[in-house]
Amino acid sequence: MTGAGLWFILLALVVAVSATNTGNNALFMVLALMLGLLVVSGLVSRWNVRSLHVELKPPAEIYARRPATLRFKVANAARWLPRWLLLFSLDGHDRPRLIPYLPRRGRSRGELELLFPRRGIHRLEAAVVASLFPFGFFTKSQSYAVEQEVLVYPELFAASGHRPRDAGSAGEDGSDRRGRGFELHQLRPFRPGDDPRDIHWKQTAKVGQPIFVERQEEEGRRVSILFDNGCSPLPEGPDRERFEQLVSEAATAACDFLDQGLDLELVTRGGRWPFGSGRRQRYAVLEALALIEPVPAEGEPLHGSDPRAPMLRLALDRREAP
Secondary structure, three states, rough: OOOHHHEEEHHHHHHHHHHHHOOOHHHHHEEEEHHHHHHHHHHHHHHHHOOOOEEEOOOOOOOOOOEEEEEEEEEEEOOOOOOOEEEEOOOOOOOOOOEEEEEEOOOEEEEEEEEOOOOOEEEEEEEEEEEOOOOOOOOOEEEEEEEEEEEEEOOOOOOOOOHHHHHHHOOOOOEEEEEEEEEEEEEEEEEOOOOHHHHHHHHHHOOOEEEEEEEEEOOEEEEEEEEEEEOOOOOHHHHHHHHHHHHHHHHHHHHHHOOOOOEEEEOOOOOEEEEEEEEHHHHHHHHHHHHHHHHHHOOOOOOOOOOOOEEEEEOOOOOOOO
């Protein structure tokens, strides 16, 4: 019951006492009308939140401690009557959204802002539709099961400051290995399997056969993140907070490296995510870091698959670069 409903009931009690003391028929009629309004308000408010269908569409990326916009759709399955003044929210989350009018057999779409404090899998159990209609005396609500899981990525810091040189590389140095760099390695006849984009057209025209440009491979286009999650179980406390901070550091560094166009590898005690780039690698690494937990520290120290690639090491007790 709302504040307006309580005041209305108090007023009805005053009218009831006055009607009883005076025997005035008009006051009895007013009292009957007021009681009737209370009954109608409760029944209509209850009916107003029934026969609805709810759908949720989470965003592609959700990060801890960062507002995420979730789209929802509410459909009215009633054949004859519309719905008015609906309040849509998710169970356990604040800030409901108002749906002023929902026509019969109609739909309403909207957005809801959510904030998840921790990374990992979160279950959205139910959506709650409430109503103040028609007089605002009662707030009736109905829960609709959604049973949806969302994966929340680790919190990203504003700027990590991580660069490949931070992980042990002083820059991109030319080498004698052939690759897709920029510096010339040698000119040679074109062979099957070579990239036609690297044909030297002027030299080809001069000698009368396709000439291929071999370039020096650039080092530093790969980077490995070695996240050592080997430690004893961590209850809530300073060590757990430090672990979560390291997870966020790893996620922030990974996003920074991928945004720079680098090939990224993630190595943890639980597995290895091979070198890759682009959005697919971003999602794979973020998903791994969203689900990572401490495990017993066993086996050899972590190492990258490419010993030439710079490495960023992260561990609970320290962060170091070889």
